[in-house]
Amino acid sequence: MNETDWDSVTKIGRGVHSRTTITRAHAGVNEARRTGTVVGVEKRFSAGSNKAHKTTEGQKMAKIDRENDIIPLKTTGRDIGMIISKVRQxxxxxxxxxxxxxxxxxxxxxxxxxxxAIPNQAILSKLEKVLGIKLRGTGIGQTLTGPKK
Structure with a gap:
């Protein structure tokens, strides 16, 4: 390296690349075009169209907030439990x-x-395969049949 070269500067680390500036006014974009810098103009997705309020998610959440009662989670029920224990035995x-x-x-x-238990489809599927009986849908307790030939 030449020791007499005082004008060149080597940057190492985070400050190497110049940062992009975001301008919201037309004046800043015009000024950048006059100076010759690279300008990219992008329109915002769904800008000015009020699309955030077209879903009914807020209405559903408000309805849930207004309800005072707590709904208990659905459980598998005693009938499925009896079938599982009977076949297991x-x-x-x-x-x-x-x-x-x-x-x-x-x-x-x-x-x-x-x-x-709160029904979990993955666990019920595993139980069906091991026990060889149907535990979901219609025909609960019937033996599983093999694939069609």
């Missing part, structure tokens, strides 16, 4: 073994058998 499977087969905790199986 017919196949001589313990709750811990069933939990291990579907990769869940024993407490989850216990909640489903007592009917206190």
């Amino acid at each position: 017919e196949k001589n499977i313990k709750q811990s073994e069933l939990a291990q087969k579907i990769n869940e905790k024993v407490s989850v199986i216990n909640e489903y058998e007592t009917g206190k």
Whole structure:
């Protein structure tokens, strides 16, 4: 490196690149065009069209806020729990073994058998596959049939 070159400057770090300036007035855009700098003009998405108020999400949230009662979550019910425990006992499977087969905790199986569990479609699907019975939709308790040939 030449020690006598005092005019050149090497910038390292964050300040290397110049920052883009955002101007909202037409005067700033015109001034930038006169000086020859690169100008990009972009229209804002849905500017001036009041699209934020066309959804009914705010109405739904306001209705929920006005309601004073607390709605309890839906549970699986005692009938599904009885079916799960009956089929599990017919196949001589313990709750811990069933939990291990579907990769869940024993407490989850216990909640489903007592009917206190909040329905989870993934867990119900795993239980259906292991037990071989239908636990969702119509025909609850029927044996699962194989694929059509």
